[in-house]
Every structure is written in C-alpha cells, then in structure tokens.
Amino acid sequence: AGEIEKLLKCQNAYLKKKALLCARRIVQKVPELMEMFIPHMRSMLQEKNHGILVTTVSLITEMCLLSPDVRSHFRKQVSNLVRTLKSLSMSGFSSEHDVNGVGDPFLQIKIIRLLRILGRGDADTSDNMNDILAQVATNTESSKNVGHAILYESVLCIMEIKAEGGLRVLAVNILGRFLLNTDKNVRYVALNTLLKTVSVDNQAVQRHRSTIIDCLKDPDISIRRRALDLSLALCNESNIRGMMTELLTFLKNADIELKKKMVAQLLAIAEKYAPNKRWHIETVLQILEAAAAYVRDEAVPSLIALVMNSQELSTYAVMRLF
Numbered sequence: 001a002g003e004i005e006k007l008l009k010c011q012n013a014y015l016k017k018k019a020l021l022c023a024r025r026i027v028q029k030v031p032e033l034m035e036m037f038i039p040h041m042r043s044m045l046q047e048k049n050h051g052i053l054v055t056t057v058s059l060i061t062e063m064c065l066l067s068p069d070v071r072s073h074f075r076k077q078v079s080n081l082v083r084t085l086k087s088l089s090m091s092g093f094s095s096e097h098d099v100n101g102v103g104d105p106f107l108q109i110k111i112i113r114l115l116r117i118l119g120r121g122d123a124d125t126s127d128n129m130n131d132i133l134a135q136v137a138t139n140t141e142s143s144k145n146v147g148h149a150i151l152y153e154s155v156l157c158i159m160e161i162k163a164e165g166g167l168r169v170l171a172v173n174i175l176g177r178f179l180l181n182t183d184k185n186v187r188y189v190a191l192n193t194l195l196k197t198v199s200v201d202n203q204a205v206q207r208h209r210s211t212i213i214d215c216l217k218d219p220d221i222s223i224r225r226r227a228l229d230l231s232l233a234l235c236n237e238s239n240i241r242g243m244m245t246e247l248l249t250f251l252k253n254a255d256i257e258l259k260k261k262m263v264a265q266l267l268a269i270a271e272k273y274a275p276n277k278r279w280h281i282e283t284v285l286q287i288l289e290a291a292a293a294y295v296r297d298e299a300v301p302s303l304i305a306l307v308m309n310s311q312e313l314s315t316y317a318v319m320r321l322f
Contacts, residue, residue, distance in 0.1 A: 004019050024055070038070065041074070044056040045060075085136065088107060102144070108136070122162070133167060145186075148186055175190045184218070205230075212231055215227035216246070228261075232247070240270075248266075256294075
C-alpha cells in the first residue's frame with residue numbers, strides 16, 4: 001500500500017491511473033488502509049486526464065460506500081464534481097472520449113453515481129447538485145442507448161437525494177418517455193424504477209397511468225409482470241373504478257402465473273378502495289368468474305359475509321349469482 005501511495009505522486013499519467021486502480025482494490029480488501037489515500041484525492045480530481053479522473057471517482061465512490069465519515073469528508077468536493085460534470089455535459093462533441101455524440105458518458109455516469117451517494121440524506125449537498133442534475137436531465141440526447149444510461153443514472157440520483165419537487169417530476173417524466181421506447185430493456189428498466197418511485201411521488205407517477213396500462217398488453221411477459229405490479233401500486237380511492245376495469249380485462253386473458261399472483265391482490269384492493277358495497281360485490285364476482293380456479297378458499301366466505309352485511313343488496317347478489 002505504501003508503494004502504491006508513492007506512485008500516486010508520480011508524473012506519469014499511466015502509472016498514476018494504474019496506482020489508483022490498485023488503491024481501489026486495496027480498499028476493497030482492507031478498508032482500514034483507505035486513510036492513506038484520502039489526502040491525494042483532492043488533487044486527483046483536478047486532473048484533466050480522462051483515465052485518472054475515472055479511476056479517482058471510482059476510488060472515492062468505493063471509499064464513500066464503506067465509511068460514513070469519508071462520505072462527509074468528500075461532500076466538500078461536490079462543487080468540483082459539479083464543475084467537471086457541467087463541463088462534460090456542455091462541451092458538446094469531443095472526438096477523444098465521445099460515444100455516439102455524447103461527451104465521455106462513462107465519466108458522467110460515474111460522477112452522477114458518486115453525487116447520489118454524497119447527496120443521500122444531506123439537504124445542503126443535495127441543493128448544490130440540483131441545478132446540474134436538471135441540466136443533464138434536460139440536455140442529454142435521449143434517442144440513443146448511451147443517453148439512456150446517463151438519464152437513468154440521473155433519475156436514480158434525483159430520486160435518492162433530497163431533490164426539489166420539480167426535479168422529481170422531471171425524473172418521473174424521463175421514465176415516462178422510456179416507457180414509449182421501442183427497446184423492451186429500456187421499458188423494463190423504466191417500469192422497475194417507477195415501481196420504486198411510486199411510494200416517493202405517487203402523483204407524478206399517476207400522470208403516466210395510461211402508458212403503464214398499455215404495457216399490460218406487451219408481448220414480453222417480464223414487462224407485463226412489472227406493469228402489473230406498478231398498476232396495482234397505483235390503485236387508490238380516486239381511480240379504483242377505471243383501474244379495476246383495466247385490471248379485470250387483463251385478468252381474463254392473463255397467463256396462469258400472473259392470474260395466481262394477482263387474484264388475491266385484486267380482492268384486497270377491491271375491499272380497501274371500494275366506493276360502495278354494490279361495486280364491491282360486483283367486482284368480487286367478476287374476479288371469481290375470470291379466475292375462480294386461483295381464488296383462495298377464504299374468498300368465498302368473505303363474499304358471503306359481505307352479502308349478509310348488505311341486506312339491501314342480497315336480492316341483487318342472488319340474481320347476479322344465478
């Protein structure tokens with residue numbers, strides 16, 4: 001480790017990059033030795049060499065993941081990281097590290113990932129990176145995979161730090177655009193991330209409800225499965241009628257695996273958000289008609305109890321059953 005530390009001071013950029021890679025491996029194996037590398041990181045972040053910057057950010061990220069104290073120490077370097085990210089996102093075309101018209105996407109992604117770790121749980125640090133994240137999210141080319149990677153990392157960062165409300169809406173809208181992408185991998189990633197986001201900003205996700213419902217018709221079962229999870233999570237008192245109609249339509253033609261999964265959830269949602277008892281009874285009956293073989297035994301006694309507790313609807317229930 002001592003020899004590696006000496007090499008961090010050498011003038012040869014190639015050796016310095018290799019020394020940083022070795023330092024990262026040392027920190028992974030023996031976290032106690034990270035103290036000897038920390039003092040060198042500030043000067044390393046001032047370097048212009050691409051390889052040195054990438055490996056420096058990777059090493060700092062590794063150390064921040066291992067130690068809260070180190071995380072606090074490197075929060076002082078957020079302004080330097082923001083400056084570097086700004087120059088990368090605004091520099092336009094650079095042939096040396098350009099990928100499909102995007103300047104140095106690998107370094108951009110690594111910096112955004114480090115910002116996410118540093119901003120987590122810290123309002124002041126998060127505030128310092130709000131503007132650059134909005135800039136990256138707005139200006140990054142979104143028609144190519146390399147742009148998707150940067151935007152996805154930006155969304156993760158925005159949703160994890162203490163970002164302002166408008167920035168969160170921007171992040172959710174990016175995921176909404178991902179849902180319209182022809183690449184099924186991009187759509188799956190969007191659905192997966194929205195599922196994690198729905199508990200944080202339900203209202204922003206609700207704006208993309210119709211697009212999410214459309215994903216239930218996707219030929220790829222993994223996308224249908226994820227769209228189903230998200231659709232169930234979006235159900236509430238105000239949209240239960242429309243959402244249940246869509247989910248029942250899906251239930252009738254769903255794969256056996258998905259039917260087994262969703263029947264109990266639909267029954268629970270119907271009970272939780274039912275606008276009235278008649279709607280509740282009708283919905284339970286429709287679920288039974290569409291997937292009776294996959295309904296748990298306790299569902300029938302629950303329906304009988306529901307009818308018995310609604311004397312005014314007992315005639316309707318009996319006629320409906322026959």
